[in-house]
Amino acid sequence: MSPQAVVFDIGNVLIEWQPERFFDAEIGEADRRALFEAVDLHAMNDRVDRGERFRAVIEETAEANPDFAAAIRMWHDRWAELASPVIDRSVRLFRALKRRGVPCHILSNIGEETFAIAAKNYPFLEEFDEVFLSGALRMAKPDGAIFAHVESALALPPEALFFTDDRAENIDMAASRGWATQLFTSPSALAGRLVEEGLLTAEEVA
Template sequence: MSVDAVVFDIGNVLIEWNPEGFYDAEIGAERRAALFAAVELHAMNERVDMGEAFHGQVMALAEAHPDWAAEIALWHDRWIEMASPEIPRSGRLLRALKARGVPVFALSNFGVETFEIARVHYPVFAEFDALFVSGHLRMAKPDAPIYERLERETGVAPERLLFTDDRADNIAAARARGWQTHHFTGPDGLAERLVAEGLLNEAEAA
């Protein structure tokens, strides 16, 4: 089945997302491990991804864990350092698809405020033909409604979508809807897939 449009996840596909690495560098791996064991930082981030206020959620968590308040505040004050750097070849692939006239969509779990922070830092975010961001929609992967929303609003048949994401559960949810999928483990593999699908040639995918 041919591909009519390519759908990109953002975190760990177009930009790196590595809070643990950031905290390892700031406070050391041992203290970071203790922090993440004591404080549900990822659960807080999931609430932000569902549209809750970024500053409010981080500060509420800091108030609930005063012994870790300074470290928790870093999640807000230096968030962009956790969502860095850009993965340059992925951005080149996205732009090459656009140059070929292939529609490109974003399907990403991302907070409202954090998405705006990232949009300022990464011009590639402006390249998408349509954005499906969990914080704005108040629905997230891997739940079916966000995939259905993309199908409905783009008008592209599920079997003609090629979706790349770094998380196996998100890929499985897309595949269950009939989407074509590529489990992202690096831009080289995605480039190979796009060439194999006839969406780009070797030079365009370089």
């Protein structure tokens, strides 16, 4: 069966997600390294992605690490800058699929509050047909359960779904269920795969 719908991750697929780069610019590389060595900020963010309240998690972490509190609070107060910029060609591919009538969905490890900030800054996120957020579902990639939920919600068999994500473990789980997959390395590579799958033409991805 050829794919009938395309499922996009958000971070590093549609929008760049490089917190270290943001902190290098704000506090300098040396202080950023000290911060990330002292505080597991990605684990902190995982809590938000699994449904905990955004501000509460950041405040708890800041209070537990007073030497880094001001920098940690940037994760909340300046989150829109952490999640930037948009990956323009990926968005163009999404819109080309939409023009073709291909249903397009999101499956992302992201909190509901952080997604709301992203959608405010990048309104194209509200153009997707269905949005599956780990924070709302209280389960996250690469857990097989979240992929099963998408299949059930869309009433599609796994082989009808095409999925692109920047993390190999998420791609591996989707592929093990029978989804068509593309590990996202660049918009150009994704474009080529969409053409191979017959979802877009070479002219449409140019």
